[in-house]
Amino acid sequence: MLKTFVSKPFINIGTMSSIMALTTFSMLTGCQTLPNTLTKTPADMSVSNPLTARMPAIDRQGRIAYVEEQGFGAAKISTLYSIRPDGSDRQLIDQLNGYIYAPAWSADGQILAYSKQAARQHPKIYIYDRKSKTQNLIVDGEGSNLSASFSPDGQKLLYSSTVGGNADIYEMRLNDGNTRQLTTLPSTEVQPSYAADGQSFVYTSDKVRAGRPSIYRYSFTTGHASIIPTAGYAASPQLSLDGQHLAYLNGRKAAVMMLATGQVINLAETGLDEPARLSPSAQYAVYPTKLPQVSGQNGGSLVIHSLSGNASYAISSKTDGVVRSPIWGR
Numbered sequence: 001m002l003k004t005f006v007s008k009p010f011i012n013i014g015t016m017s018s019i020m021a022l023t024t025f026s027m028l029t030g031c032q033t034l035p036n037t038l039t040k041t042p043a044d045m046s047v048s049n050p051l052t053a054r055m056p057a058i059d060r061q062g063r064i065a066y067v068e069e070q071g072f073g074a075a076k077i078s079t080l081y082s083i084r085p086d087g088s089d090r091q092l093i094d095q096l097n098g099y100i101y102a103p104a105w106s107a108d109g110q111i112l113a114y115s116k117q118a119a120r121q122h123p124k125i126y127i128y129d130r131k132s133k134t135q136n137l138i139v140d141g142e143g144s145n146l147s148a149s150f151s152p153d154g155q156k157l158l159y160s161s162t163v164g165g166n167a168d169i170y171e172m173r174l175n176d177g178n179t180r181q182l183t184t185l186p187s188t189e190v191q192p193s194y195a196a197d198g199q200s201f202v203y204t205s206d207k208v209r210a211g212r213p214s215i216y217r218y219s220f221t222t223g224h225a226s227i228i229p230t231a232g233y234a235a236s237p238q239l240s241l242d243g244q245h246l247a248y249l250n251g252r253k254a255a256v257m258m259l260a261t262g263q264v265i266n267l268a269e270t271g272l273d274e275p276a277r278l279s280p281s282a283q284y285a286v287y288p289t290k291l292p293q294v295s296g297q298n299g300g301s302l303v304i305h306s307l308s309g310n311a312s313y314a315i316s317s318k319t320d321g322v323v324r325s326p327i328w329g330r
Contacts, residue, residue: 051306051313052086059279060085062330064286065093065103065112066302068321079319080114085279085286085304085328087315093128094135105329106150107196112329113138113148113157125159139172147191151198158182158192158201169203169218182218183225192218193238202228202237202246215248229262236275240282247285249275254287256307267305272324276305279328283307288323289314302326 052060063082070077078100080093094100096118103114110130117123125139125148139145143162150157157172164181167188172179183189187207194201199220206213213235216225228237230250238247246257254267254276267276271290278285284306291299300323301314317323 051304051309051311054309055085055279055284056281058330059281059284059328062109062280062328063105064302064326064328065105065114066288066326067100067103067324068300068317068319069099069324070319070321074119077321079321081318082112083302083315085284090318094126099123100325102147102325103327104148104150104193105327106154107152107330108154109330111150111154113150115146115148125157138174147193149193149201151194152196153198158194160190160192160203188213191236195239196241196243202239204235204237215246228259230257231264238275238277240278241280242282245278245282247276247278249273254285256285265307268303272300272322274324277327280330284328286326286328288326290322300324 063084065080065082068079068081076099077095077097079095080100080103081090082093083090093112094116096116098116098118101115101117101123103112105112112128112130113125114128115123115125122143123145124137125145126135127138128135138157139159139161141161141163144167145159145161148157148159155174157174158169160167160169166186167190168181168183169189169192170179170181185207187205187210189203189205192201192203200217202215202217204213205216208214213233215228215230215234215237217228218225228246233251234248236249244259246259248255248257250264250266252269252273254270254274256265256267256276256278257263267285267287268289270287272288274288276285276287284304286302286304289301289303291301299320300317302323303312303314305312
């Protein structure tokens with residue numbers, strides 16, 4: 001039985017601004033831009049796309065969750081969808097007048113965690129069950145609760161929160177709500193993401209220089225973190241299932257790093273400071289792009305890129321809204 005975690009009310013508004021800024025800046029690529037061949041994929045319709053046809057079954061049969069935004073300020077409407085990589089079977093998961101942040105799949109692709117922020121409220125973390133089509137409130141601590149990540153066995157959840165007044169990373173046991181704080185630095189620690197073996201996680205911190213984030217890897221065995229070398233501004237990390245690739249925001253570009261060699265593939269400047277996210281096989285990446293403004297509204301697309309074939313295709317938004325935070329599950 002999933003339980004709601006409610007923490008003591010204590011929030012630092014300055015820290016809350018920092019965590020939101022760090023969350024915003026964590027979505028681009030970067031180092032050697034690859035030419036893309038983009039083809040639009042019709043929404044909600046299976047297509048014969050050569051790139052999709054070549055995908056491993058683990059990618060092709062998985063689902064991509066993402067957010068579409070319409071309107072501005074108090075009129076902002078956010079909608080959470082899931083869709084197949086070929087652009088078919090788009091399904092609505094949640095919608096509200098406000099913001100939806102950072103969806104994250106469980107390892108089996110059956111559960112989705114994400115943050116919601118209604119007007120005049122703090123971001124709270126919910127879990128959506130695909131089988132029952134129900135949402136459960138999981139984290140309701142006073143503060144900014146963001147960037148959930150499931151442990152490989154689905155028993156725990158990492159997330160960042162300003163519940164203690166500073167942006168730190170917490171780990172919750174889902175069966176009883178028991179929670180422990182993993183980082184205690186005076187800097188901003190956000191955007192945690194488990195490694196597939198469950199022995200470590202990557203996250204973003206500006207502990208060396210405020211407002212200048214880097215990526216770190218925390219070991220559960222030692223309780224210590226070490227920096228992952230990147231060139232300058234780096235945020236919003238995600239490790240591949242095989243542990244060999246790191247998707248992240250490299251400056252203002254969505255990027256993928258080969259960890260063994262340090263080679264970086266810069267995919268694109270998305271116009272949204274959004275990172276790339278890897279497919280289960282790590283042979284493909286997905287990232288959102290912002291289209292030119294039309295009649296005061298910015299539309300967007302999901303771009304799926306082959307990391308080996310240097311080809312891409314786009315899936316249009318359903319509502320002509322701004323597309324954000326795609327994540328590819330099984």
